[in-house]
Each structure stands twice: as C-alpha cells, then as structure tokens.
Amino acid sequence: MLHAIIMAGGAGTRFWPASRADTPKQMLPLVGDKTMIRQTVDRLAGLVGPEQTLVVTNERLVDAIVKQLPELPTASIVGEPCKRDTAPCIGLAALLVCRDDPEATMAVMPADHVIQATDRFQAALRQAAAMIEREPEQIVTFGIRPSYAAEIFGYIQRGDALEDKASYRVKQFREKPDAATAGEYLASGDYYWNSGIFVWRAKTILDALAERQPETLARLKSIVDDWGSDRQHEVFTREFTAIEGISIDYAVMEHATNVAVIEAPFDWDDLGGWQSLTRLLGTDDDKNTIVGKHLGLKTKGTIVRTDDQHLVVTLGLEDMIVVHTPDATLVANKRDEESIRRIVKEIEAKGWKDYL
Helix, strand or coil, X not given: CEEEEEEECCCCHHHCCCCCCCCCHHHCCCCCCCCXXXXXXXXXXXXXXXXXXXXXXXXXXXXXXXXXXXXXXXXXXXXXXXXCCHHHHHHHHHHHHHHHCCCCEEEEEECCEEEECHHHHHHHHHHXXXXXXXXXXXXXXXXXXXXXXXXXXXEEEEEEECCCCCEEEEEEEECCCCHHHHHHHHHHCCEEEEEEEEEEEHHHHHHHHHHHCHHHHHHHHHHHHCCCCCCHHHHHHHHHHCCCCCCHHHHHHCCCCCEEEEECCCEEEECCCCCHHHHHHCCCCCCCEEECCXXXXXXXXXXXECCCCCCEEEECCECEEEXXXXXXXXXXXXXXXXXXXXXXXXHHHCCCHHHC
16 A cells, blocks of 8 residues: 655754744745645546655644644654654554554655655656565656756756666666856766655665664664553654654665656656746846735845735845844845854854754
C-alpha cells in the first residue's frame, strides 16, 4: 500500500520575518490562500488516504498542525523532540509505517514545495509506485528539468534510460553548484534539479540505514519499541536527542546504486527564500513582485510583501526585499538574501525571543 510521509520540521529562517519558530514557512500561505502544508496534503487527496498519511514535524508545531489538518488521525502527526535532519526523520517514519504494513511503499516529500498540476503529480507517484512493484529494492526520485542555471538547488545527473523509456538510472547526485558549474549542468542536458521527493519500500530504506547508519537505526528502533506506551515521550526524547543529525542524501542517496529518476511532469519550486516569489508570482512592468498594498515610486526589481491593511511605500529602491509584519520589518538587498539566516542568529544572540 502507498503511504505518504510529509516532512514538516523545517525552520524556514530565510523567510524571516514572516517565518517564525511557531509559524515556519510550511505553516504560512506564501503562495495562494492556503498554507504550504495544507496544499501538500490536499495534493494527495484521492491517492493516499488520511490513515496512510504521516506528518513528521517539530513537537512544538504538533498542535498547530492538528488544527490545520483535522482529517488526519492525531497519531499521524509526530513531533520530534529536536531537529536531526532528514535521515532520522525518514527512518522513524519507515519504522512506524512498517508496524501495520510491513510491505509498505512510501512517498516521501517536504511540506513546503510549490507543485502545480495535481493530476500530473499523482500520475508521477503512481508511475514510481508501479516501478517499485516491479523492482521492490529500487529507489525512485523525481528530477526537475532545469529552466535556468540555478545555484540554489542540488542536481541529479541521469544515466542510461531504463526499459520503460520513461525513467533513467541515476548516475550521480550533485550538491548545489557555483554559477559556472550550474551553467555546465544546464548546457549538458543530462542534469535535473533534485526535487527531494522519493518513493521506495519502507524495508528498502531501513536496509540502507542498517548498512550506512546502524547506530541511528538502533536508536530509532528503541523509540518505536516503546511507541504507544507510557514511556514513549521519555524514550523518544532520550534516544532521538542522542542521534547525530544527517540528511538522507548524505546517509543513503549518494551511496545507493539502485536509484532511478523520473523526469517530473509537474511544475515544481522549492521555496528557498523571498526571491522565490518572483519566479512564482511574476513581476510588474518595473520588474517588481508585490504582495499586499504598495505604492512604488522609482522602484525597480524589488520584492514587497505586506498585507492589505498596511501600506508600504518605496521610493528610489532597486533590487531590494521589503517584508512587513505586525512586529518586525525586513529591508534587504537581494544580493544579501542568504544573510537573512544570520539576522535570525543575531536576534537570537540578543535574546529578542519575541521576534524569533
């Protein structure tokens, strides 16, 4: 049976000041009227039922997610006691799914992606699940045909076409490149953006973790052994905190030899920062991307996000980011967008917890 695992534990610090500890980007309506996590679950409707959907998040977000996703059983929203990256998150989800469905196939996805055309997205998941049915030990991922030489995404280098002629063997995973390398990837035609969405048998990923991360898997098994008991919280906190954080890419994907990539038939974007809004929402005649009430004079290439009750006026700005929230305002040069993470650290160092 197909299960959906939604990873919703990210902090989204590059979207400060809108994204905060209690309302990270996956809990915000950054594109459209619905929050990112609500859109992610809605995208699965008719393909994966609520009983087969598992959300793994930070424990402080559990109550808020329960309210946003009332159709999911409360037990299907798991709150990690601390952040330990994607490999422990996925390993825990695989063990929990296997308790009731040892032959489960898992579709693993982040909660903060923008994906257009739900029908094509579901068709791609069905294609991947069918590939797993034919070859149970295979891992399937989705590559996004690059439209420009992006430095903000990881890449997948494809190899030979598989028998179905609709997918390829993965030759290599590549980290985020510099500008020159990204240009080479784009020109070659053999590289995809890494979507971070995977389909595999739960048993396959557990076997891979047993080989590459045995200590992590042992601690995760200890957690699941006490799942549902009166010791669950105590054991979960103790064992999960002791795990060394590592991404699924480093732990498994970069070492795996049985990975196939499907060229995604759906439109995709990983909301990495405020400049993502320009790609998704477009610009006006002055190349500005505006959300909310704004008056711009001599303003070009600027992103403004506010609401309809607060007017933002810009004069003589070019290539800037302006984000208004009720208690904090960001004004930044686009070239310094990556430094927004540093802003969050500086605020934390000053002890200004109300702004985090």
